[in-house]
Every structure is written in structure tokens, then in C-alpha cells.
Amino acid sequence: MATKLTFSDVYAVEIIDSDVILESDLTLAAECFVGNGSHDSGMNHFMVHTFQKSKSQPCLWSLAVYKFGNKDLQTCQMWVNKINDSLSKEVGRPKNLLVFVHPMSGKGNGRRIWETVAPIFSRAKINTKVIVTQRAGHAFDVMTSATNEELNSYDGVLAVGGDGFFNEILNGFLSSRHKAPFPPIPSDFLDALGNNSNPLVNDPNGADSEIHNNIESDPLLSSSAHNESGFSHLRTNDGSHIEDQQIENPLPNQRLRFGIIPAGSTDAIVICTTGARDPITSALHIILGKKLCLDVAQVVRWKTTSTSKIEPCVRYAASFAGYGFYGDVITESEKYRWMGPKRYDYAGTKVFLKHRSYEAEVGYLEVESEKDSSILDGSRMLSRVRSLKRKKSERNICQANCDVCNTKPVYSSTRSPPAISSPEARWLKSKGRFLSVGAAIMSNRNERAPDGLVADAHLSDGFLHLLLIKDCPHALYLWHLTQLARKGGNPLNFDFVEHHKTPAFTFTSIGKESIWNLDGELFQAHKLSAQVFRGLICLFASGPEV
Numbered sequence: 026m027a028t029k030l031t032f033s034d035v036y037a038v039e040i041i042d043s044d045v046i047l048e049s050d051l052t053l054a055a056e057c058f059v060g061n062g063s064h065d066s067g068m069n070h071f072m073v074h075t076f077q078k079s080k081s082q083p084c085l086w087s088l089a090v091y092k093f094g095n096k097d098l099q100t101c102q103m104w105v106n107k108i109n110d111s112l113s114k115e116v117g118r119p120k121n122l123l124v125f126v127h128p129m130s131g132k133g134n135g136r137r138i139w140e141t142v143a144p145i146f147s148r149a150k151i152n153t154k155v156i157v158t159q160r161a162g163h164a165f166d167v168m169t170s171a172t173n174e175e176l177n178s179y180d181g182v183l184a185v186g187g188d189g190f191f192n193e194i195l196n197g198f199l200s201s202r203h204k205a206p207f208p209p210i211p212s213d214f215l216d217a218l219g220n221n222s223n224p225l226v227n228d229p230n231g232a233d234s235e236i237h238n239n240i241e242s243d244p245l246l247s248s249s250a251h252n253e254s255g256f257s258h259l260r261t262n263d264g265s266h267i268e269d270q271q272i273e274n275p276l277p278n279q280r281l282r283f284g285i286i287p288a289g290s291t292d293a294i295v296i297c298t299t300g301a302r303d304p305i306t307s308a309l310h311i312i313l314g315k316k317l318c319l320d321v322a323q324v325v326r327w328k329t330t331s332t333s334k335i336e337p338c339v340r341y342a343a344s345f346a347g348y349g350f351y352g353d354v355i356t357e358s359e360k361y362r363w364m365g366p367k368r369y370d371y372a373g374t375k376v377f378l379k380h381r382s383y384e385a386e387v388g389y390l391e392v393e394s395e396k397d398s399s400i401l402d403g404s405r406m407l408s409r410v411r412s413l414k415r416k417k418s419e420r421n422i423c424q425a426n427c428d429v430c431n432t433k434p435v436y437s438s439t440r441s442p443p444a445i446s447s448p449e450a451r452w453l454k455s456k457g458r459f460l461s462v463g464a465a466i467m468s469n470r471n472e473r474a475p476d477g478l479v480a481d482a483h484l485s486d487g488f489l490h491l492l493l494i495k496d497c498p499h500a501l502y503l504w505h506l507t508q509l510a511r512k513g514g515n516p517l518n519f520d521f522v523e524h525h526k527t528p529a530f531t532f533t534s535i536g537k538e539s540i541w542n543l544d545g546e547l548f549q550a551h552k553l554s555a556q557v558f559r560g561l562i563c564l565f566a567s568g569p570e571v
């Protein structure tokens with residue numbers, strides 16, 4: 026039994042009328058300090074609502090209530106007032122929230138899950154405006170059309186649903202508000218536009234690997250490259266020039282936070298940011314005003330198919346962007362939505378059995394700390410890749426109050442990550458046949474991959490992890506997948522796996538295929554670029570306790 030409570034853990038206090046104590050209140054009040062004679066008639070009580078951590082799984086929080094009693098009602102009221110005064114001084118707790126509920130999310134439980142947690146918000150005296158979505162795109166439309174003034178009347182926006190639903194809300198928020206230069210353009214694209222760039226080439230298929238170093242003439246990163254190709258360096262997503270715009274609500278917007286109550290099929294973002302997949306835990310993170318900044322990838326599609334026109338289209342992803350295997354699984358699984366979460370297993374097996382590979386060219390920005398030397402020969406490249414395949418014991422796992430995420434200040438949204446525009450920036454290129462191309466913005470832990478795709482990815486370090494799975498025998502690919510599914514597995518420790526930590530990459534499909542998976546949502550792109558914005562949004566979460 027707890028002998029002390031901290032105000033930061035208390036979310037509500039209320040006087041209760043002894044004559045009408047509900048049965049449910051008594052069962053909840055499993056642990057309570059009961060004064061002498063508290064069972065006497067005429068005794069008055071007040072309840073202090075807080076939470077407790079599960080002993081076996083500290084990230085899993087459950088509600089706890091402590092009951093105090095006194096014969097004098099005034100004394101009880103005085104204590105309630107004093108506690109409320111102290112609670113009102115707790116910073117960062119939300120008072121008004123906009124809540125989107127996806128009723129069909131996951132197993133179709135979105136509405137029921139919201140009804141389970143809604144009383145906790147009422148008890149904490151948080152006002153909620155609830156919108157139950159009628160169709161896909163509903164939340165996106167509300168978020169894009171809301172004025173900044175309307176959004177400013179809320180302390181946060183909640184998604185009761187899965188990763189895809191959160192992605193929709195995120196895109197609705199950012200697409201009309203995030204003002205930033207586009208990420209670098211794929212190099213072959215520049216070639217087509219009359220540019221002779223020749224960045225470093227690393228052929229993943231090994232034998233014909235040709236490595237060129239032409240840093241000085243690399244035009245990928247210069248603002249002029251964007252201008253030459255007809256895209257202004259400082260353009261917003263709606264195409265207007267940033268200089269012409271008044272930035273009303275600069276991003277990152279530390280005040281408006283996002284929250285997710287998990288109700289989806291995968292819920293990787295919730296698992297990575299709270300450590301649990303539990304609606305009550307998430308509700309408590311929100312109510313107690315926890316705050317965590319999150320990297321967001323801005324993905325720009327330049328061309329939808331090989332023959333289509335150049336039409337830049339911007340999307341955002343908070344957890345993952347994937348092509349090949351990942352694109353096929355999402356395409357296939359859409360056909361079996363009626364199966365609920367099981368559709369991913371079914372579609373995954375079907376796609377795995379087909380064992381298709383895709384020809385593509387991927388460019389990525391080399392990171393100073395990942396570099397072994399200024400000249401990368403084959404063996405150094407290999408050792409660099411190996412250095413990323415560290416043993417689990419050496420992994421620096423992202424967690425609550427993470428040192429890595431707290432080291433540098435967050436970027437201003439009006440600038441690209443500095444590494445991209447820095448003159449020392451070096452681009453490497455990988456061309457060949459891939460089973461998949463994946464970009465993990467966070468570890469993507471979920472119930473099928475307990476350590477995630479990249480166990481030591483961080484939530485707010487400004488990097489994504491590019492995973493290039495080169496064409497390999499079926500059995501080896503199965504081995505890689507089983508390592509992913511195993512706690513403590515080492516899925517990156519294979520010669521056919523390339524792993525690069527980078528703030529930006531470009532992609533061009535050489536074949537016809539062009540299906541990407543962004544946070545579990547389909548996105549068709551034959552040619553795209555992506556860059557990470559560090560800590561672009563804030564979440565009501567505190568990070569997992571590992």
C-alpha cells in the first residue's frame with residue numbers, strides 16, 4: 026500500500042456523499058486510508074484519484090483511488106479545495122480536447138474504447154468535443170478546414186483509433202500548416218532535368234559495385250537545384266512561397282499536443298511512446314499532461330507512376346514508410362479489411378510466399394557520426410554497416426527522459442534539417458533489386474515485432490533508419506522475418522540487409538511498381554524523397570520505461 030501520493034500523479038479529487046457511494050467506487054478503492062470509525066454513519070469522505078504501475082510491466086498503468094474520511098464535511102471540503110488548488114498548479118495538463126473517434130478501427134471497437142475512458146476525462150474535469158468519424162478522410166477534412174483560432178481553443182487533439190487514423194489527423198494538421206522546403210530530389214530526376222550529378226554509388230548486389238565520389242559537384246542539396254527544377258527552395262505544401270507567408274502558428278507547436286487512445290490493429294505509435302497498448306494508460310498520459318516530442322517524416326511524391334507528370338504531393342508519416350514487401354502487404358490487406366487485425370497475418374503470408382523483388386534506386390544522406398572516413402571503400406562501407414549491427418546489450422534504447430532525444434534543440438520548421446543543406450553533406454546511392462525498402466522513424470515496436478523493426482531507433486533524434494533488404498533466397502528472408510518476430514532477435518545482422526541512419530533519402534522505382542505504405546496507409550509513388558523534421562509535433566506521452 027502506498028504511504029504517499031505525489032500531486033503530479035493525482036488526476037482528480039472529489040467529495041462523495043456517503044449515502045450514495047457507488048458499488049463501482051468501492052471496488053476501485055481497493056487501497057484506501059480509512060480513518061478510525063470511518064464506517065460510522067455520518068462519516069464524510071473524499072476520494073483522491075491517481076494511478077499505479079503494474080509490478081510486472083511498469084509501463085502499464087491502472088486507476089487507483091484512495092478514500093479519506095472525516096466526520097466534518099467542512100474539513101473534507103477544505104482538503105478537496107486544497108488538493109484542487111495544488112492540482113491547478115500542475116503545468117501542462119489539458120482542459121479542452123478535440124477527440125476523433127474511428128468507430129470501425131481495429132476490431133470495430135473504437136466507440137466502445139472511447140466510452141471506457143471518457144469517464145476518466147470527465148472526472149478530471151477535462152472538456153471534450155467528440156467527433157465520431159463517418160468515413161475515411163473525415164478527420165483529415167476537419168483538421169485542414171479548422172482555423173488556427175479554432176484549434177487554439179483546444180489544448181490537444183486525440184485520435185481514438187489506429188496508426189492509420191492518427192496519420193490522417195497528423196496530415197490534416199500539417200498539410201496546410203507546415204511550412205518547409207521540400208526534401209532533396211532523386212538524383213536521376215535531376216539528371217533527367219539536365220544535371221550531371223554523380224553521387225556515391227553502392228550497388229547492393231555487390232559484384233558490379235562502383236563507388237564514385239563527387240561530393241563537390243553534388244547538386245542534390247543546394248537550393249539552386251530546387252530552383253533549376255522549377256521548385257522553389259522555400260515553398261510551402263500549398264505551393265506558395267514561404268517568404269510571402271505570415272507564420273501564424275510556428276511549428277513545432279509545443280502547446281497543441283496530440284494523443285492516441287489505441288483502438289487499431291497494430292498501434293505501434295502508442296506502444297513506442299507509452300510502452301503499453303492500453304487505453305487507460307494512454308488516457309492517464311493525456312490527462313496528466315505528459316509531453317514527448319516526435320520526429321515526423323515529410324514525404325514528397327514527385328511522380329505517381331513511371332509515365333505520370335511531375336506533380337509534387339506532400340504527406341507526413343510518424344512511424345514508418347515502406348515499399349516492396351510492405352507496400353504489397355498493405356495493398357493485399359485492404360482486400361480483407363473484414364478480417365480485422367488478422368488481415369495483416371493473412372496478407373503477410375500471401376505476399377511472403379510470392380517472394381517478389383523490385384528494382385529501385387535509393388539515395389541517402391550520410392551522417393557524420395556514422396562515417397568511418399572521408400573515403401568509403403568497400404571494406405569500410407562494410408564495417409560501417411556492421412557497426413550498426415550492434416549486440417542488443419550495446420543498444421541505446423529510447424525511453425522516458427531519453428538522453429539522445431534531449432541532447433539538441435528541436436528544428437525550426439522553416440528550415441530543413443541542417444545536415445541536408447550543409448556543404449559537407451554526402452549522398453550515397455544504392456541501386457539494385459530489393460525485397461523491401463523501409464524507413465523507420467521510430468522503433469515500430471508492436472505485438473508482432475516486440476523489439477520493433479529497429480530496436481534502437483529514437484523518437485526525437487532527427488533521424489530515420491533506412492532498411493534496404495536486398496533480394497536473397499526465400500529461406501534467408503524467412504530467417505530475417507523470424508528474427509524480427511523474436512524478442513532479442515537480430516534482424517539486421519544479415520549480409521542482405523543494409524541499415525543506414527539518415528535524416529533524408531530519395532527513391533526511384535525502376536520497374537512499374539510504386540506502392541508505398543505510410544503509417545499503414547497506401548501511398549502510390551514511383552519517385553519520392555523524404556526528410557525528417559526533428560520533434561515536429563508533441564504527444565501526450567512520456568516515453569516507455571524500458
Ligand SMILES: Nc1ncnc2c1ncn2[C@@H]1O[C@H](COP(=O)(O)OP(=O)(O)OP(=O)(O)O)[C@@H](O)[C@H]1O
Nearest residue numbers: 130131158159160186187188189190289290291292
Ligand atoms: N468512419 C470511418 N469509416 C471508414 N474508414 C474510416 C473511418 N474513419 C476513419 N477511417 C479510415 O480507416 C483507416 C484505418 O484506420 P485505423 O488506423 O484506425 O485502423 P486499423 O487499420 O485497424 O489500425 P492500424 O492502422 O493500427 O493497423 C484510416 O485510414 C482512416 O482514414
